[in-house]
Amino acid sequence: MRTSPSARGEERPVTILFLASNPKATDRLELDRELRAIERRLTSSRHRASLELLSRWAVEPDDLQRALLEVEPSVVHFSAHGTKGEALLLHDGAGNTAPVSKEALADLFGILKDRIRVVVLNACHSRPQAEAIVQHIDCAIGMSRAVGDDAALEFSAAFYQAIGHGRSVAQAFQLGLNALKLKDIPEEDTPALLARAGVDPAQVFLVGEPAPRPTPAPPPAAPPAERWPLPTILLSVFGLVCLGVLAATFLRSAPATPAQDAAAPPPSVAPASVTAGAPGGAISPAASGARR
Template sequence: MTKENHPNIQQSIFGGNTQVGGSITVGNITQNHYHSTTTSTENHPSKRTILIVASSPTNEARLRLDKEVREIDEGLRRSQHREQFTLQQRWAVRPDDLRRAMLDFNPQIIHFCGHGSGDDGLVLENDAGLAQLVSTEALVNLFKRFAKRGLECVVLNACYSEIQADAIAEHIDCVVGMSSAVGDDAAIKFALGFYDELGAGWSYEDAYHGGCDAIALQGISEEHTPVFKNLKKKPSQKQ
């Protein structure tokens, strides 16, 4: 996708103002193109990579993961800030695939769609395409190292993933998990609302509320299933 030649001042998804296609000015601070200035002292890249990792083992209930990813892709493509995001996908993910994808893309946002198993961890696949559990501790150890490399947000769109979200949120600024089982329709609508908000320039917490609203507006009674965890503000209350 090409960038427009004229500057377009919009609100950054991390606060402050971002000027696309030139320099960025907030107060007396000006930075060159491809950097953003926020209301905090942290620097964020102007282009953010979203890594979607999907897993639906053959011996587990089939999920409509293709529809979820398509909705995310289409939502970002039509968004005001589409030039600020790169979407990468990995399917039928095994533990090594997850680790290598993190190394390959060094994402700012990682979105897992698939099955969760509460205390037992998240469900990935083995070489035969069957379920392989990955423990909460193993996930935390992986993600906390990438926090130092720019990982800002983890979305676990999987049943009973609040346990993993709580642990990961000790190291990552913003994490979303599910407090109980979540149906396909609710998971898809949450993803759609979440990335619609990000694509419109809003914060991760706003995106979380947008995802919950997208569930509720469809008349699906699971809008309270997603939970938002914030490293800097615990616990976070839904408005």
């Protein structure tokens, strides 16, 4: 995993930009410990060669545009204080607080949305800012209420570890919540994952490719019906015709046997008819063979 900008000509990695702000008038946050935890998890991840972690400290409002233009990150991670008034607390030139409104943040990400896919606001009461940002960016994570240092650290470390192993944003978010449960930190209801309309966080992958779903084997095809080739059919028909012709010829040319001669009926002789009125019942030759 790279922790400095990549040289020109190299394949562009997925860059995570860590923006830290802890003005002197606010409670101290363990931002350095959070960054180290994220770096350790990314360094040991499967896709570490495709990831780059860069950081900016004591961030002022003017630094936001410069950092996003120079780094062109895929993920922007804010670690700072937030207020119930829906502002993110950055530094001013003297190290005091400089509130940045959710409208200003949303407008910034609406302009520079070309490469940014995920924004993480690891700050108290930052869900309203996430809701405004997600109008322009695929996914955003904000905190629904105040969040403790330990919860912020454990959630971030588990989230980026899963991203580094090629998991989706949705699954990485769930693993971040599970890390809080495993450490018995009762703040799993604080982080909130939001997505732009039409975007499914379960289909958003920053590195690696989603594992293909197994395709069920098609049912076995029925064996094709046996077909006789046309030449075979023609030969069979021709053979049957020839046999018929030979049989008929043989029967016609065979001589009659004595038994056949004996069985032949005698020639028919018309019976004599007696004509009424003929003298003495004489036989009339003209009526021979006629039937009525």
